[in-house]
Amino acid sequence: MTTTRRPVAEDLFTWPAGPDDPPWLIGSECAECGLVSFPAAPDCVRCASTESKRRLLADRGTLWTYTTQDFRPPSPPYDGPETFEPYAVGYVELPGELLVEARLTEPDPGRLRIGQPMRLTLVPYTVQDDGTEVVTFAFAPAEEETP
Amino acid sequence: MTEAVIIGVGLHPFGRFPGKPALDMGADAVRLALADAGVTWPQVQGGYIGSYEVANPDAIVGRLGLTGVPLRGVFNGCATAGTALALAARAVETGEHDLTVAIGLDKHPRGAFAADPSVAGIPSWYGQTGLFLTTHFFGMKINRYMHEHGISHETLARVASKNFRNAAANEKAWRRTPLTPEEVLASPVLNYPLRQFMYCGPNEGAAALVLCRADQAHKYTGKPVRVRSTALRSRRLGAFEVQSPSFPVGEPVDSPTVDASRAAYELAGIGPEDVDVAQLQDTDAGSEIIHMAENGLCKDGEQERLVAEGATEIGGRLPVNTDGGLLGNGEPIGASGLRQIHEIVLQLRGTAGTRQIPGTPRVGYTHLYGAPGASAVTILST
Numbered sequence: 001m002t003t004t005r006r007p008v009a010e011d012l013f014t015w016p017a018g019p020d021d022p023p024w025l026i027g028s029e030c031a032e033c034g035l036v037s038f039p040a041a042p043d044c045v046r047c048a049s050t051e052s053k054r055r056l057l058a059d060r061g062t063l064w065t066y067t068t069q070d071f072r073p074p075s076p077p078y079d080g081p082e083t084f085e086p087y088a089v090g091y092v093e094l095p096g097e098l099l100v101e102a103r104l105t106e107p108d109p110g111r112l113r114i115g116q117p118m119r120l121t122l123v124p125y126t127v128q129d130d131g132t133e134v135v136t137f138a139f140a141p142a143e144e145e146t147p
Numbered sequence: 148m149t150e151a152v153i154i155g156v157g158l159h160p161f162g163r164f165p166g167k168p169a170l171d172m173g174a175d176a177v178r179l180a181l182a183d184a185g186v187t188w189p190q191v192q193g194g195y196i197g198s199y200e201v202a203n204p205d206a207i208v209g210r211l212g213l214t215g216v217p218l219r220g221v222f223n224g225c226a227t228a229g230t231a232l233a234l235a236a237r238a239v240e241t242g243e244h245d246l247t248v249a250i251g252l253d254k255h256p257r258g259a260f261a262a263d264p265s266v267a268g269i270p271s272w273y274g275q276t277g278l279f280l281t282t283h284f285f286g287m288k289i290n291r292y293m294h295e296h297g298i299s300h301e302t303l304a305r306v307a308s309k310n311f312r313n314a315a316a317n318e319k320a321w322r323r324t325p326l327t328p329e330e331v332l333a334s335p336v337l338n339y340p341l342r343q344f345m346y347c348g349p350n351e352g353a354a355a356l357v358l359c360r361a362d363q364a365h366k367y368t369g370k371p372v373r374v375r376s377t378a379l380r381s382r383r384l385g386a387f388e389v390q391s392p393s394f395p396v397g398e399p400v401d402s403p404t405v406d407a408s409r410a411a412y413e414l415a416g417i418g419p420e421d422v423d424v425a426q427l428q429d430t431d432a433g434s435e436i437i438h439m440a441e442n443g444l445c446k447d448g449e450q451e452r453l454v455a456e457g458a459t460e461i462g463g464r465l466p467v468n469t470d471g472g473l474l475g476n477g478e479p480i481g482a483s484g485l486r487q488i489h490e491i492v493l494q495l496r497g498t499a500g501t502r503q504i505p506g507t508p509r510v511g512y513t514h515l516y517g518a519p520g521a522s523a524v525t526i527l528s529t
């Protein structure tokens with residue numbers, strides 16, 4: 001049986017994504033002052049310009065802070081599965097771009113640390129009644145690179 | 148400009164009151180405040196009233212008396228009550244009213260707030276995927292703060308324990324069962340490092356104040372409390388705020404609390420060293436710790452020692468949240484900040500009973516913080 005997958009929203013990250021097509025977050029860059037935004041924003045909150053261009057964001061960064069989600073969030077707006085699995089949430093600093101809030105693939109706070117290298121990935125966060133997996137972006141701990 | 152002073156305070160208990168509408172709680176609070184001030188409703192010339200759940204809180208005139216008084220609804224998230232007080236004080240200062248009221252009331256259902264992210268200008272996926280929780284921000288902010296400034300889990304637990312102990316001595320508080328730091332640390336983690344008994348909960352309640360011109364206060368009371376300054380600030384670009392899918396790189400910009408606090412001290416001509424008692428937004432135990440520094444009451448990292456020494460206890464050098472704070476009282480959003488002012492007024496009058504701080508306190512400080520990054524500070528003095 002083939003599983004159908006779809007992204008939770010259009011224009012949030014590149015799609016389709018697979019082993020040969022790693023995902024990228026889709027942000028925007030102000031045409032006037034260069035401020036980088038995520039999700040992509042037509043208007044700039046720094047200089048009030050209404051001109052921006054699309055920009056794919058770095059897929060690696062470092063963990064700036066994190067927390068865990070140990071209870072099922074209220075539905076709506078949450079549309080994850082009724083059988084709740086705790087997950088972690090953090091801000092990942094993409095150097096020179098911005099800090100982005102995301103789910104983390106590692107739910108154990110004992111295995112997360114501030115400053116940890118992270119890389120972008122996609123996770124199926126819920127399954128619809130027809131079996132379609134809904135996919136969102138997340139960051140996973142990356143191998144430490146030895147200099 | 149003349150100065151505004153508080154001459155009456157009224158507080159409906161905070162908690163759960165099945166079958167009692169928020170407007171009735173508000174009317175009770177107003178009647179208590181009027182009685183405290185020794186005035187009657189027809190003497191009130193105007194007022195400001197805040198609520199999250201009640202669409203037309205100004206309908207309270209139907210309970211209090213249809214005198215034609217202008218009563219303006221205000222809403223500013225968790226800073227609602229600070230805004231109601233600020234506008235009421237301004238109406239007196241500018242001469243619009245000689246006698247005015249600030250009222251807050253709310254009645255929230257059980258559990259965490261749930262809303263569509265679009266009301267905050269945020270896309271739907273943020274809520275669908277489980278990121279739209281204010282509690283995440285508080286967990287992440289204190290986690291980073293603990294890492295940078297050496298704050299321990301025990302200190303989080305001591306703060307919560309203090310506030311529940313203070314609430315136990317407050318007949319109008321909601322959570323009146325004292326908990327030891329060990330019991331707090333034994334409660335389940337909700338958002339690491341924050342545990343169940345380190346969070347406040349939404350609930351129900353109301354509070355009201357009566358204000359008048361300082362030069363007329365003698366007609367009503369021998370112990371007016373002066374409104375020395377009020378300040379409200381929203382977030383600036385680069386500040387780390389609740390409900391932010393992203394924020395810019397670079398040195399984080401000061402929170403709106405820091406901005407509002409500085410403005411309030413400057414307007415009042417009062418410094419942090421002059422503050423005798425403070426009420427700080429303790430949405431969670433970590434927030435109280437961070438807000439001590441953001442409001443200039445200590446340096447970053449000093450909290451570890453201050454809390455261990457008991458400095459923020461009722462008998463300490465700088466008592467914080469003497470009525471139990473949000474942890475002990477819960478948060479009916481519209482009323483919360485006026486509950487803070489109510490407590491400061493009792494402390495400055497010397498009538499806080501078993502919660503009374505020792506000595507002769509002269510300066511009180513209150514602070515609110517909430518989504519999407521708004522902070523209100525009020526400085527009061529005798």
Ligand SMILES: [Zn+2]
Binds near residue numbers: 030
């Ligand atoms: Zn710009």
